[in-house]
Every structure is written in C-alpha cells, then in structure tokens.
Amino acid sequence: MNRRNFLKTSALGLAFAAAPISLSAADSPTRSTGRSGRLNLSFEPYELKLKHAFNLARSQRTTTPDVQVQIEYDGVIGYGEASMPPYLGENVESVCKFLNSLDLGQFADPFRMEDIHDYLDNVAPNNRAAKASVDIALHDLTGKIMGQPWYKIWGLDPAKAPNTSYTISYDSDPVEMQNKIDECAPFKVIKIKMGLDHDKEITEAFRAKFDTPICVDANQGWTDKEKALDMCHWLAERNCLFVEQPMPKEMFEETAWLRERSPLPIIADEYLQRITDVKRASEAYDGINIKLMKSTGLHEAYKMATLARALGMKVMLGCMTETSCAVTAAAQLSPLVDWADLDGNLLIANDRFDGIKIVDGKVTIPDRPGIGVELLG
Ligand code: MG
Numbered sequence: 001m002n003r004r005n006f007l008k009t010s011a012l013g014l015a016f017a018a019a020p021i022s023l024s025a026a027d028s029p030t031r032s033t034g035r036s037g038r039l040n041l042s043f044e045p046y047e048l049k050l051k052h053a054f055n056l057a058r059s060q061r062t063t064t065p066d067v068q069v070q071i072e073y074d075g076v077i078g079y080g081e082a083s084m085p086p087y088l089g090e091n092v093e094s095v096c097k098f099l100n101s102l103d104l105g106q107f108a109d110p111f112r113m114e115d116i117h118d119y120l121d122n123v124a125p126n127n128r129a130a131k132a133s134v135d136i137a138l139h140d141l142t143g144k145i146m147g148q149p150w151y152k153i154w155g156l157d158p159a160k161a162p163n164t165s166y167t168i169s170y171d172s173d174p175v176e177m178q179n180k181i182d183e184c185a186p187f188k189v190i191k192i193k194m195g196l197d198h199d200k201e202i203t204e205a206f207r208a209k210f211d212t213p214i215c216v217d218a219n220q221g222w223t224d225k226e227k228a229l230d231m232c233h234w235l236a237e238r239n240c241l242f243v244e245q246p247m248p249k250e251m252f253e254e255t256a257w258l259r260e261r262s263p264l265p266i267i268a269d270e271y272l273q274r275i276t277d278v279k280r281a282s283e284a285y286d287g288i289n290i291k292l293m294k295s296t297g298l299h300e301a302y303k304m305a306t307l308a309r310a311l312g313m314k315v316m317l318g319c320m321t322e323t324s325c326a327v328t329a330a331a332q333l334s335p336l337v338d339w340a341d342l343d344g345n346l347l348i349a350n351d352r353f354d355g356i357k358i359v360d361g362k363v364t365i366p367d368r369p370g371i372g373v374e375l376l377g
Contacts, residue, residue: 039104040072041134045092048083048321049349052180054169061086064321067095067130068352071137073110078141079353079373080329082133083293083320083344087270090129098123098130110141113299120296128273128296135297136329136371143370150332150372151365154302160335161363164342165215169193170202177202181209188361189241190214191341195221199231203238215339217244220270225254229261236263241339244289244316245269256284267316275304279311287314287338292330293322305336319344328355329371334363352376 048064069080084090101123107116116138120131143150151158166187171177184190190210192202195218206214216235222228228246235243242265247255249271259266265286272281273294281288288308295301301317308315317334318341319327327345334340340363345351355373357364366372 037074037108039107039110041069041099041102041104041137042072043067043069043096043099043133045096046323046352048323050321050347051349052171052176052347054321054347064348065092066322067092067099067133068323068325069099069133069137071104071110071134071141073141073145076141076144078110078137078139078144078370079325079375080133080135080137080140081323081325082129083322083326084129085293085320088129088293090127094127095130095133098127099133102134104134110138110145113138113142117296117299129293131296132292132326133297135299136292136326139298139329139332140370140373147369149365149367149369150298150329151335154332154336156333156335158335158365161331161365162334162337162340163188163361164340164358164363165189165191166343166346167191167193167217167341168202168206170196170198177205181206184210184212186358186361188212189339191244191343192216194218194231200234203235207238211239213239213241215241215244215341217269218246220245220248222246223248223251225251225258228254228258232258232262232264232266240264242267242287242314242316245271252284259284259286265314267314269318275300275307278304278307278313282308282311282313285313287316289316289318289341290333290337291318291320292326293320298329298333301330301333302336305333314338316341318342321347323348323351324353324355325371325373328353328366328373331356331363331365332371334365 046066046068048066050062053060053062065084067082071078082095166184168180190212192214194216244267267287267289268281268285269289272288290301290304305315315337316339317337319330322344324345327342353373355366
C-alpha cells in the first residue's frame with residue numbers, strides 16, 4: 001500500500017489530519033534530494049481478526065485492536081505496530097492520542113534511539129504499546145538505512161533462534177478443540193492456556209494425540225498456592241517445560257513460595273512490564289517473558305534480556321496477537337533467549353506482512369534488512 005492509500009484507508013483519517021505529525025515530507029521539494037532529514041510518522045487503526053476465539057482465564061475475544069505505524073525518513077519507510085489486548089489497558093483511541101501528541105520531526109537522526117525513547121517516556125507515562133510501535137518502526141528504518149537485519153547488528157547467530165511454541169486454549173466445542181489440537185502437528189513445543197476449569201482435560205486431550213513437550217500459561221488463573229503446586233507436579237510428569245504466571249501478579253509472596261517448591265521453572269508474564277520490574281521479579285520467579293508491547297519495543301527488550309541473564313534468570317520472548325510486523329521484530333532478538341512464543345501472527349486471519357517463518361518448529365528470521373518484513377499486496 002502506498003502512502004496515499006495508507007492515509008486514505010485510515011478509519012480516523014480526518015482526525016489524523018489535525019495531528020501535529022508532519023505527513024508532508026514525501027511531497028516536499030527536499031524529497032527530490034533524498035535528504036528530507038526529518039522523521040515523518042503516520043498511522044492507521046487495523047483490527048486483527050483471530051482465526052479462533054481466544055479463551056483466557058479471565059476473558060474471551062475474537063478480535064484484537066491494533067494500530068499500524070510508518071516512519072519515513074529520506075524516502076525510507078520503517079514499519080511498526082501497536083497491538084492492544086484489553087488487559088494491558090491501551091486501546092485504539094489511547095494509542096492514536098499518544099501518537100498524535102508526538103513531534104518526531106524534532107529528531108534529525110533516527111539513530112538517536114536513547115534520546116527518542118527518553119522523549120517518548122517524557123511525553124506520557126505508560127502507553128507501552130504505542131511506544132513500541134514507534135520503536136519497532138525506528139528499528140526497521142535504521143536497519144534498512146544500514147542495510148542489515150537487527151540480529152546481525154546485535155551480533156546474534158540466527159541459527160541459535162529457538163523453537164517457538166504454538167498456543168492452544170480450551171474450547172467447549174469438542175470438534176473445535178480437536179481442530180486446535182490438530183493444528184499443533186508442525187510445532188516442537190505447545191503452549192497450553194490454563195487457569196480455567198479444564199486444565200487437566202485439555203492436557204489429556206492433547207497428550208492423547210501428541211507427545212510434544214508442552215509449556216503452560218495459567219494467565220494468573222490459579223489462586224490457591226497448594227493447588228498450583230499440585231498442578232506443577234502433575235504437569236512435570238507430563239513433559240511440561242515451565243509454567244508461566246501461575247498465580248495473580250498480586251500474589252507475589254505465594255508465587256515465591258511456589259517457586260521454592262515447584263519442580264518446574266516459574267516464569268513471570270503479567271507481573272512484569274519493563275526493565276525496572278526485572279530485579280524484583282527475580283525474587284519470586286525463575287524467568288521473565290519479554291514482549292515488545294510491554295517493554296516499549298526492541299530497545300528496552302534487549303536490555304531486559306541482558307539484565308535477566310545477569311540475574312541468572314531464564315528468558316522467554318513472547319508476543320501478543322500481532323501481524324508479522326511486530327512478531328518478526330521480536331524474532332530478531334530470539335537467538336538471545338531460552339524459549340520463544342512467537343506465534344501471534346499465526347493466530348490472525350488478516351496479516352498484512354510477510355516476515356518470520358516457522359521452519360520445522362524453529363523461528364526462522366528473514367534475510368532482509370531492518371526488522372525483516374515486507375508489506376503484502
Ligand atoms: Mg502469558
């Protein structure tokens with residue numbers, strides 16, 4: 001989609017017209033010199049349609065609100081994305097409001113990541129997905145200017161990218177449940193969403209078909225520490241690798257109690273957002289799940305992985321339901337981590353990018369500069 005169509009298709013196009021964001025550089029006389037020297041931000045809401053209803057411990061949904069972002073600089077376009085699952089507290093309106101409030105035109109150099117991130121944090125607190133969308137687009141842009149993918153810029157070996165887990169959740173319709181299980185065939189690790197009333201049932205239904213290792217995400221659904229410990233023992237006997245966010249994030253002491261006794265590593269997800277949360281998390285969890293929509297993007301995600309390692313923690317890299325844009329950006333970091341859960345693009349029916357591939361269950365990073373994506377169509 002060219003820039004004109006990108007703006008035309010914006011559901012909130014009129015509202016954006018009033019934005020302080022400069023959208024004019026591509027048409028300006030300086031464009032012809034190839035040196036407009038300004039960062040030009042544009043964006044549009046884009047609702048993600050899920051292939052299957054997503055059943056979590058505390059909610060169910062069939063769509064995810066999302067905003068697609070572009071940053072243009074000297075004729076080069078970087079792509080970014082904000083995905084907003086409801087539990088994170090952001091929505092299309094809040095993301096557009098944040099992006100509209102930015103003046104990225106003040107930055108003449110897209111490589112000034114530290115300064116730009118300081119600026120984003122000074123504009124408003126929180127807004128992590130909105131900040132991530134800018135961060136991802138900047139990484140795409142700067143990687144393209146350098147002509148290199150980010151895994152290479154960071155000095156990582158793409159052959160060390162881990163297998164990705166593929167996520168399934170319980171479905172009360174037995175046919176639909178079986179369909180979900182059948183879709184697991186190509187994957188080497190399966191993540192099962194738990195914390196509902198059917199945790200053992202779904203595990204046994206899966207085990208009846210596959211002996212693939214599983215990991216479990218309880219999504220804060222277990223509220224009794226003794227029962228949580230029983231489940232950890234039960235799962236350890238069923239080839240489970242780890243348990244993610246077994247109890248509500250507020251139950252910190254209980255989680256520390258569980259970690260002391262659990263035969264399986266306990267990983268923090270909802271408990272932790274940004275780098276300032278990592279040290280405290282190390283007191284109750286064995287590892288952290290880093291997601292770009294929580295960490296404000298790749299810049300801080302890289303630092304979080306480094307800090308977690310220094311604290312002796314396991315590192316997992318996850319995602320939301322997202323297009324291949326944000327998932328492929330996360331994949332650039334994947335050679336750094338123990339476990340990857342990068343299937344968010346596979347769970348949606350209307351991806352607009354080509355990017356990350358899962359080959360024989362393994363994260364495969366495209367050989368393209370930037371974050372490694374190409375716009376489809
Ligand atoms: Mg999780």
